[in-house]
Amino acid sequence: MITLGLDLGTSGVKALLLDGDATLATATAPLSVQRPQPGWSEQDPEDWWRATERCLDELAATHPRALAAVRGIGLSGQMHGATLLDAGHAVLRPCILWNDARSGAQCAELEAPTLNLRRLTGNPAMAGFTAPKLLWVREHEPEVFSRIARVLLPKAWLRWKLSGEFVEDMSDASGTLWLDVAERRWSPLLLAACGLSEAQMPRLVEGTEPTGQLRAEWVQRWGFDQAPVMAGGAGDNAAGAVGVGAVHAGDAFVSLGTSGVLWATTAGFAPAASHGVHAFCHALPGLWHQMGVQLSAAASLAWWARTTGVNEARLLDELDHADPGPAPCWFLPYLNGDRTPHNDSAVRGGFLQLSADTERTDMTQAVLEGVAFAFRDARDALATAGTELHEADLLGGGARSARWSQVLADVLGLPLHQIEGGEHGCALGAARLARAAAGGGSTFDKPRRLRSFEPGRERAALYDEAHGRWQALYGMARQVATPLQTIPSAMPA
Structure with a gap:
């Protein structure tokens, strides 16, 4: 069909x-x-x-x-x-x-x-x-x-x-x-x-x-x-969950799209609202899920590409010849505020710890790491709700980058898997749901894994320490955040 x-x-x-x-x-x-x-x-x-x-x-x-x-x-x-x-x-x-x-x-x-x-x-x-x-x-x-x-x-x-x-x-x-x-x-x-x-x-x-x-x-x-x-x-x-077969309790994925999502399928309604965790219905009957969400994931790299005038692919290619992280500078990915765990619409992002020796590759690496650290915050928020992750699939356009995928694996301390069709996860899931609605069956198998990224012990230890210091930057950003003005829009014609 x-x-x-x-x-x-x-x-x-x-x-x-x-x-x-x-x-x-x-x-x-x-x-x-x-x-x-x-x-x-x-x-x-x-x-x-x-x-x-x-x-x-x-x-x-x-x-x-x-x-x-x-x-x-x-x-x-x-x-x-x-x-x-x-x-x-x-x-x-x-x-x-x-x-x-x-x-x-x-x-x-x-x-x-x-x-x-x-x-x-x-x-x-x-x-x-x-x-x-x-x-x-x-x-x-x-x-x-x-x-x-x-x-x-x-x-x-x-x-x-x-x-x-x-x-x-x-x-x-x-x-x-x-x-x-x-x-x-x-x-x-x-x-x-x-x-x-x-x-x-x-x-x-x-x-x-x-x-x-x-x-x-x-x-x-x-x-x-x-x-x-x-x-x-x-x-x-x-839809992405259906596309990657995350249809059983305990299944998890990391979505590295415009926004960033750390997903865990649950058998029941399991809220943890005080930590900014989303608890929603799944698209399938009798299932729910938890999500940690950041508003600017791959959007952070897209912003950096627009700012530098260098396309995203070239920015990532430049890292092939750069030292692995942690970067010597920091990036906060709060370009549109933050959801998990801070629930803060006014905080904004930025770079810190720049020096006269900072190069573009350092800042690109910091962007990848800042997004990964925000995913680490989401992982910790899900843990407060009793959800312990052991591995996760990758989807979204950003997941095509092997460098970014490895940084995520090191920061999260989880094996991550690039999968066939991961960049099409949402549209694929929608097509699978269409098949079920049209009478073609409701089996949602996991796609074939193309490559796995295991956390490196030494890098994971370095990132574990770096994440602790990076977390302190939110408080600094919050102190200087400007409250958003509430200005009425012009009435439509």
């Missing part, structure tokens, strides 16, 4: 054709992020649709027979984004993204003891989540708020464009702060706290459930033999 996975990411849309467990073809289309004010991060949903069209147009041109034979479509998407629609289904304002920090002040409202937020959702209120974004809109854009008929996450909006259905899966809904995560249902109490109701929310499903079919106009446009079934799909990290 051939299925199609669509991954709506922050930096682009990816489409993947899957036949069984063999990838037939992929197509990608880039996206950009608008930052109208410091700490803000937005995208126009129409850009998502145009990127999706480009991907499907490419597959229709290069693999028409395979695309025509698709029987199921699964969606993966960037989480937490607030996509607001009016009664006529028009988008009211640009989507406020997961890495937008403007709503930090609104989080205190959601932490009111009467709401039992952490007990119901398993998570602290963080500016990146959807609920505080709606409180910000209610306060600063009341005319927009008064017209809201639907609140959708990014992939739910894309699903509506494709199928006409307002549906969301449990894993993505977990990142709104409106889901009772243990019971896998919307919480009327938490919705009401934001001035919303269930009528404005999409219908909830599991990731393997069928949710309708592709609209007839798109069936005709792209030449499908019949209308493919639309699967519930998953938030990006849960």
Whole structure:
């Protein structure tokens, strides 16, 4: 059975054709992020649709027979984004993204003891989540708020464009702060706290459930033999988990994408909100997971490449001739704030301990290590929740770097495994969920391991000591952090 996975990411849309467990073809289309004010991060949903069209147009041109034979479509998407629609289904304002920090002040409202937020959702209120974004809109854009008929996450909006259905899966809904995560249902109490109701929310499903079919106009446009079934799909990290076969309690992976995620699958709801650990539903029935999250993982290297004017591949190639770490300088990867363990939307990153002898390779190495140290913080936060990791798979574009993968293994003290298709993990997982929804079976095997990175004893000891000193830098950065200004946006035309 051939299925199609669509991954709506922050930096682009990816489409993947899957036949069984063999990838037939992929197509990608880039996206950009608008930052109208410091700490803000937005995208126009129409850009998502145009990127999706480009991907499907490419597959229709290069693999028409395979695309025509698709029987199921699964969606993966960037989480937490607030996509607001009016009664006529028009988008009211640009989507406020997961890495937008403007709503930090609104989080205190959601932490009111009467709401039992952490007990119901398993998570602290963080500016990146959807609920505080709606409180910000209610306060600063009341005319927009008064017209809201639907609140959708990014992939739910894309699903509506494709199928006409307002549906969301449990894993993505977990990142709104409106889901009772243990019971896998919307919480009327938490919705009401934001001035919303269930009528404005999409219908909830599991990731393997069928949710309708592709609209007839798109069936005709792209030449499908019949209308493919639309699967519930998953938030990006849960889709990645399905893609790498992290579907049993104890399975773990490290995602080195725009953001960074340390994932552990759990058999039950296991919150540890006081340490910034996310406890969400998995995309599969009867499963949950924990995550430690950093907001700027591979994004840190991308920022460094833009700043230096040297592309990422060359920066990494230069390290082939440089001494291994630890670097002689430090980097804090808090370019968009931090989630785990600090839950701090205002803190910012930077370099420290630079000297007249510091070279570009030193600073590149420090970027890799700073991201790895933040993953170490996440590993320690999961340990406080009783989750001990023994090994993990690697996925995301950053995981293609052997140098970075080895640094991560040394810093985390864990064997890490590069896997086949790891760079396609989210789209692959979406296609696998589509196969289950279309009746093709729900077995999610682990991909073939291509290479393993064992922590080196001497390097791990050096990094263990270095991490202890690096942790002290957060307190310094916090002291000089500038509170984000809450400035209303211009009203949309």
